[in-house]
Amino acid sequence: KLVSREFKNEPTTIPLGRVEVGSRDILVTAGPCAVESERGFMDIADKVASLGAGALRGGAFKPRTSPYSFRGLGEDGLAIMARAREKHGLPIITEVLEPEEVDLVAAYADVLQIGARNMQNFALLEKVGDTNRPVLLKRGLMSSLKELLLSAEYILARGNWQVMLCERGIRTFETETRNTLDLSAVPILKQYTHLPVVVDPSHAAGKRELVPSLAKAAVAAGADGILVEVHTSPDSALSDGRQSLTIDGFKSLMLDLKPVARAV
Ligand code: PEP
C-alpha cells in the first residue's frame, strides 16, 4: 500500500507556512472550534499568532451532533479565515463536509480537514485526493488504526500524498473524558506509515484542564504536531467551549511544550 513504510520508508514531509510537517518541527495549530464572527476570529488569531502558533484552525462548515446547534458561517467563515491568513502569514486549516464543497473550501483553505465523522466518507476522501491541498485526516470515533490508514490510502491513491493523520480520541467506556486519547496511535502509526501524525487533545479530553498534559504527552510520544482549540471567552463559545483553552492557557502550553519538543 502507498501509505506503508514498505512502499516508502522516508518520512513524508509537508511544507506548511514556516513549518515542515513530518520533519523535526512541531506544528502547533490553534484557533476556535468555529469561526463565530470576524472580530472574534481575528482577535483569537492575533493572540495565538503572537504566541507562536504555526497554523490557524477554525470551522466554517461544522458537523454537529444536533441539527439545532450552530453549524458555522459557511463561505463567510472561510473568507474571514483567509483574511487572517493574509494578516499573519499563517496557513489555515478548516473542515470540509461534502464532496460538492471541496472546491469551494480549497479555494480559501491551505489544509482540508476531514472530520472524524467523515473518515469513511469515501467519495469525500477521493474528492480531496483530487486536489493539491494537504489534508488533515481525523480518526473516526470508532475506527481502528488500520481503517484510518486505509482511508488515507483512498487519498494517496488519487495522487495526493500530502496527508497528515490525526488522533483525536476514540469512544470507550470511560466517561471522565469526552473520548479516550489513544496515545499508542502515535508510535503505531509511525511504525506502519511514512505520513506525519498529529494529535488533537481537545476533542479527546473534552475538558480544557486536561489538554496541556495530553498535548505534552503527544509531543513526547513523537507526534509531528498538535491541534488545539483556543477561544478568548470559551464560556460563551458557540461550540466546544468546555474544551477550549483560554489565551493564558495556550500561552503556558506553548512555554511548557518547548522543553518537551527539544527533548525528543
Ligand atoms: C473539530 O475539529 O472541530 C471537529 C469537529 O473535530 P472531530 O471531527 O475530531 O470531532
Ligand code: MN
Ligand atoms: Mn470542535
